[in-house]
Each structure stands twice: as structure tokens, then as C-alpha cells.
Amino acid sequence: MSEIVKSIHAYVPGKQITLAHLISNPATELCEKVGIEGAGAIGIMTLTPGETAIIAGDIAVKTALVDIAFLDRFSGTLVIYGSVGAVDQSLNGICDLLRDTLSYASCPITRH
16 A cells, blocks of 8 residues: 655745845936935845844944835845945944844845
8 A cells, every 4th residue: 555645845934134235336227216316325135034124124224324215024125225335334234233143144245
């Protein structure tokens, strides 16, 4: 007699920063497409679990003079903008706190 084996696969997100990218001096067309006016830099992050985007947004605005362009707690997406130095400082602040205090796995911050 053959045995039937059922397997259940569930997605269990880890605590991680999967994308952290800084765009220096973005093109005007890019800024217009994402609804940002005259930014020196744009910072983009993807985080899991998705609710981490709320924490990251809070850290971002408390770390440096940046604005939040987009925050989605379901997809874990955060887009910030401001001067190059401020966006860089915010991305580093977010990565440092999540990694060192909350034990998140973190990717390197990439720049373009």
C-alpha cells in the first residue's frame, strides 16, 4: 500500500533588510515619476516583515532631515528623499539600529 504524504509550505519571513539603495542626484524625470520635487538623493529600502517599514520611516526622519515619499507596511517598502548626506545618514541609521538592536540581517547599502 502506498503512503500519501502531504506537505504544507508556509512563507515565514525573517527579520531582514533586503534592499538599501541610495540614488544621488536623481534625474528630474525620475523624481517626477515617483512624485518627488527636487531631491538631492532618494533612498529606497525593502524590509521584512513589512511592518518594519513603519519603524524604518520613524528612524529615518529622526536621524536626519529627510522626507518620506512612500511607505507601505504590506510590502515593506520605504522611499525617502533629501540631500545626499541626509539620505545616507538615514539609511545608515536604519541599518545600524535594525541590525545591532533588533538583530535583523542586513544587506550592504548600495549607491548610484
